[in-house]
Amino acid sequence: MARYRDAVCRLCRREGGKLFLKGDRCFKPSCAIEKRGTNPPGQHGAARRKMLQGYGEQLREKQKVKRIYFILEKQFRNYFEKARRQKGVTGENLLFMLERRLDNVVYRSGFSTSRRQARQLVNHGHIEVNGRKVDIPSFQVKAGDAIAVKGRTQNNTHVEGAWSTAAGRGRPAWLSAGGQEFTVNVSATPRREDIDANINEQLIVELYSK
16 A cells, blocks of 8 residues: 655645644654744755645645645545535535544544554554454544554553543544543544634635536
């Protein structure tokens, strides 16, 4: 499967802001945005920064959302086509499907400090949904599902550290802590106010509607 293998901090600088792709490092002075600013990466990055309009603005918004959720173009386009066929607002439908991906839910629940780390936990079979192992990052959770870290993995240093600081990072209202340690319940479906307000999904709809 194709995947991005380059330095993820370059993605944040290219989009001009923090995408929180590097876990705890994004909150430290060592963050590339803190050290180097928001100019695009490369020797002539500062000279390339310019005001975008029309297609350029729409393209950058699409790239930003792809990079936030760490998915590639073909899969992102498939999500858009599904969102377009559903009832409701296409842009919001798109964001709701991205939010309900299992790797995103693992990250948002506090089992990991980044979506990339969350995807690794899912791929390696460390996550259970309703008591059954699920190793597909794109699995769509639904209201009523219980997401948990498998017993032995709960002692993992990275998982313990992420869980202990989850309250400080915040958990969306549609996810609630379960009755047991390292367990989170999907209590509702996501709402637009639960998702990053800096995302302008209408620009993505306009881009794909050309």
